[in-house]
Amino acid sequence: MPNLCRLHQLMSLKKLNINNGFSLIEVLIFVSVFSLFFVMAAAVMTTSLKITKQNQDKILATHYAEDLQEWLEAEKNINWGGAVCNSCAITSKSGFTEIITQTPGTNSFCFNDITLHDNTTVNGWPPLGVSNCQMTMGGRYRRIATFSASVVDNFVNQVNVTISVDWMDGGHVKSVPLQSAFSIWE
Amino acid sequence: MGIKRRDSFTLIEMIIVIGVIGFALPVMFAILFLVIQQQSRIYSLQIVKKEGDFAYNSMKTTIREYGKMVTNPSIFPSNLYPSIYLTTFPTDDPCPILPLSTPAPVPFIFLYDKSMTDFNYHLVAGAYGDQLASSSARNGISGDFLTSSNVAITNLQFSCYRTSQFAPPVVSLSFTVTKSGTGMDLPTLNYASRFQLRSY
Numbered sequence: 001m002p003n004l005c006r007l008h009q010l011m012s013l014k015k016l017n018i019n020n021g022f023s024l025i026e027v028l029i030f031v032s033v034f035s036l037f038f039v040m041a042a043a044v045m046t047t048s049l050k051i052t053k054q055n056q057d058k059i060l061a062t063h064y065a066e067d068l069q070e071w072l073e074a075e076k077n078i079n080w081g082g083a084v085c086n087s088c089a090i091t092s093k094s095g096f097t098e099i100i101t102q103t104p105g106t107n108s109f110c111f112n113d114i115t116l117h118d119n120t121t122v123n124g125w126p127p128l129g130v131s132n133c134q135m136t137m138g139g140r141y142r143r144i145a146t147f148s149a150s151v152v153d154n155f156v157n158q159v160n161v162t163i164s165v166d167w168m169d170g171g172h173v174k175s176v177p178l179q180s181a182f183s184i185w186e
Numbered sequence: 187m188g189i190k191r192r193d194s195f196t197l198i199e200m201i202i203v204i205g206v207i208g209f210a211l212p213v214m215f216a217i218l219f220l221v222i223q224q225q226s227r228i229y230s231l232q233i234v235k236k237e238g239d240f241a242y243n244s245m246k247t248t249i250r251e252y253g254k255m256v257t258n259p260s261i262f263p264s265n266l267y268p269s270i271y272l273t274t275f276p277t278d279d280p281c282p283i284l285p286l287s288t289p290a291p292v293p294f295i296f297l298y299d300k301s302m303t304d305f306n307y308h309l310v311a312g313a314y315g316d317q318l319a320s321s322s323a324r325n326g327i328s329g330d331f332l333t334s335s336n337v338a339i340t341n342l343q344f345s346c347y348r349t350s351q352f353a354p355p356v357v358s359l360s361f362t363v364t365k366s367g368t369g370m371d372l373p374t375l376n377y378a379s380r381f382q383l384r385s386y
Contacts, residue, residue: 038210038214041214042213042214042217045214045217045218045221048221049217049220049221049224052221052224052225052228053224055228056224056227056228056231059228059231059232059235060231060375063235063375067376067377067378070378070379071378071379071380074356074379074380074381077382078349078380078382079349
């Protein structure tokens with residue numbers, strides 16, 4: 001009888017112990033699930049933050065690219081020219097085709113100037129070449145237009161242009177390209 | 187005593203747990219706040235781009251396709267119904283021939299289409315800044331808004347010139363769209379274009 005009572009006591013003690021504390025494995029599982037949840041939540045938030053930032057950059061870059069495309073379209077409509085520039089002198093009277101063919105092999109322009117549409121100037125082309133094209137436009141962008149003219153009988157019948165707006169994002173160069181073709185239908 | 191101690195947490199355990207939670211929660215909320223701030227910024231930028239694109243495309247297409255001549259009303263904005271018709275060409279023409287004189291930008295434009303129906307674009311003061319509006323007296327339209335009160339329009343400028351006496355006028359327009367309201371860095375976009383009138 002005393003033995004049985006002792007056994008009962010032991011069992012109830014053991015039961016009490018199990019109910020009151022956590023075992024190591026339970027704590028480990030709980031902590032790992034909990035930390036996994038927090039790590040994933042933080043990862044989702046930072047990724048979402050990064051993507052919205054990228055989207056914001058893209059919206060601005062697209063706007064800058066479209067802005068330059070509009071300007072080039074106006075240049076093409078108003079001041080096409082048509083001739084190929086064979087070591088000619090570029091003046092304020094020079095047309096679109098003469099400006100883009102002024103130096104064979106070099107056909108990129110740096111359009112970082114944000115006041116592209118100055119109402120008082122007509123010929124607002126930047127100097128040829130992109131060696132000094134820093135990411136200064138709007139604080140972090142660079143806008144380059146590369147032209148290629150298809151020439152028939154010393155006259156330009158079509159100009160293909162690739163506008164590229166670039167910016168740095170986490171050590172990588174991101175870019176919004178925009179391609180267009182200009183031609184005179186007459 | 188031994189059982190009691192195993193039942194509850196010690197002070198040092200509680201301090202560590204509260205410390206960890208007190209560190210983790212502010213970090214989480216800071217990230218959450220940054221996400222919300224960035225979202226609202228991109229939402230504002232989208233509104234600015236949407237409104238700006240619409241006003242820009244609407245003005246550009248309408249002026250380019252329907253505008254026949256540009257007029258220069260003597261009184262603005264009290265006279266929304268201009269009585270100036272181009273009777274003596276080109277002395278009434280507000281579009282000078284380049285490069286004889288430089289065009290002076292104005293914050294409004296009045297045009298006539300082929301059937302001498304007038305239409306114009308100008309700014310109207312709204313509750314949260316200027317809004318772009320369009321009017322046409324002959325069509326009975328007065329102050330139709332092109333932009334909502336979500337954005338404010340500034341630096342609206344129109345000018346026109348000709349490359350030669352009988353060339354169609356080249357109209358240039360530019361304006362700046364800013365998100366209305368108060369805040370640190372409200373998104374701003376500049377719009378500008380030049381184009382030749384096609385119905386000339």
